[in-house]
Amino acid sequence: MLKLAIFFLIISLIAGLFGFTGISAASAGIAKILFFLFIALFVLFLVIAVFVGKAVT
Structure with missing residues (x-):
């Protein structure tokens, strides 16, 4: 899930760099x-x- 967040962040940065503000904001x-x-x-x-670790010991 964190990989997807980083992926969308990179997409947003690239889209913002090229001027696609709508795609950048959505990403x-x-x-x-x-x-x-x-x-x-x-x-x-x-x-x-x-909590589970304390219950086992």
């Missing part, structure tokens, strides 16, 4: 959503791992 929006979704899932799984 940046998608990259932002994917990045925050990745961060939320990372934190969720980190909390789950901490």
